[in-house]
Amino acid sequence: MSQSPENLVEQVKKTAKNLDQPPLDKWHPELSGDMDLRISRDGQWVHKGKPLGREAIVKLFSTILRREDDEQYYLVTPVEKWRIQVEDTPLLAHSLTVEGSGEQQILKLTTNVGETLEIGKEHPLEVDRYEDSGQPRPIVRVRHGVDARLVTAAYYDLVENVVEQTINGKPVLGVFSYGNFYKIGSGG
Template sequence: MAHNPESIAKQVEQSGESGKGLPPLDKWHPELSGDIDIRITRDGQWIFKGEPLAREAIVRLFSTILRREDDGHYYLVTPVEKWRIEVEDAPLLAHSLEVKGQGSDQALYLTTNVGETLAVGDEHPLVVGCYPDSDEPRPVVKVRHGLEARLVTAAYYDLAEHVIERKADDGSLVLGVWSDGNFYEIGQGS
């Protein structure tokens, strides 16, 4: 059994799926191997046994084999093992925003801390909620397999520059942004 990041990475590489795009996580259903001392901090650092994971390549690989299951827990999954890890907030961060086009025809693109670019749309919707017991906004984009990427403050401020006010179906005014033909509500208007 793998008890460290290097051996987990080796299993994925030996599966023959490494380097072929995203691993087929939806086809991998091993039994729980246990908990592994990996924690993703709110600021996006991957910590193993109290120390940051030193190899960026492993962090990138792990971001492709991570999923959140219906029990609310996060797991690193290989073809033969499944390890529960701790995630303090969202496992990924969206740190830059690119906007193409204007108005209802615009498209928003977010780049994550692991170098993946997500097109905000049906596959990667934007959701702006709040942290529990707080009015602090929690803007996230859905990634895959139950994962989210939280927009860092700078990306959220960049997003705010493209917010418009629009009348909702019930006649109230809402604030939001357009991307890929969808309107994503982020708050109440005046």
């Protein structure tokens, strides 16, 4: 089998009825090897040193990407599984919109592949910190272990919706979406 992007696209088209969400949880082929594909911190997909030029391929690849228990990322089809490199998160969240208000508001993010995610049980928000800089690292779970990192503008939009809650007697900063509270930092 070939590890070319076009070959993987053809395999997925032949076997997946729903190209928006292929049945990745049902595909478990043996490892085919390492593909010379890297997703840079700025969200660029680079194959053999050159950016993938077709947006449709990047969008499709985002649906067949999963992170496994070994914390590695793989492009998976029914018959092939290629390990790729990811510098930070495979996807980026560029914009945030808010519907409603208060504890029942719904926070929505749009990713760099055009997917809209509603922060909630299926797509929880988590804010960690980068070890080297201490800067916030806000991410939202997409699916199959894959996360999208909020870019700076989306994070600032998120911060505009921060409220303070008392949890275990301590002030905590966070946001509500679908009635769930997502911690962003300490209050006080």
